[in-house]
Amino acid sequence: MVIDFVKCPICHENINTFYISGGVCPACKGYFSSTAVANSRCSIKELKEERKEYREETMTKAQIKKMFDLSDDEISKIPSSNKYGKVRYRKVDVVKFLK
Numbered sequence: 001m002v003i004d005f006v007k008c009p010i011c012h013e014n015i016n017t018f019y020i021s022g023g024v025c026p027a028c029k030g031y032f033s034s035t036a037v038a039n040s041r042c043s044i045k046e047l048k049e050e051r052k053e054y055r056e057e058t059m060t061k062a063q064i065k066k067m068f069d070l071s072d073d074e075i076s077k078i079p080s081s082n083k084y085g086k087v088r089y090r091k092v093d094v095v096k097f098l099k
């Protein structure tokens with residue numbers, strides 16, 4: 001499965017194209033044409049950088065478990081985000097939780 005991300009031209013959210021059905025943005029429910037999607041691909045490099053940054057700033061549950069030996073219950077108390085189709089935890093939030 002190819003997972004691709006586009007920036008919604010209406011709300012500027014980064015959308016996993018997997019979730020786009022019938023040209024309707026899952027974030028703002030706005031309709032955008034395939035032309036708009038094609039145009040937004042111009043910023044794909046920018047998106048990749050943003051994704052890389054996000055990956056560097058966050059970690060997965062498995063990584064937290066391995067690194068800090070926390071239980072699912074403890075990890076569930078840490079704020080999480082699901083920006084690219086996978087739940088990740090910001091390192092700053094993990095550190096805050098550990099303090």
Ligand SMILES: [Zn+2]
Pocket residue numbers: 008009010011012013025026027028029030
């Ligand atoms: Zn949108």
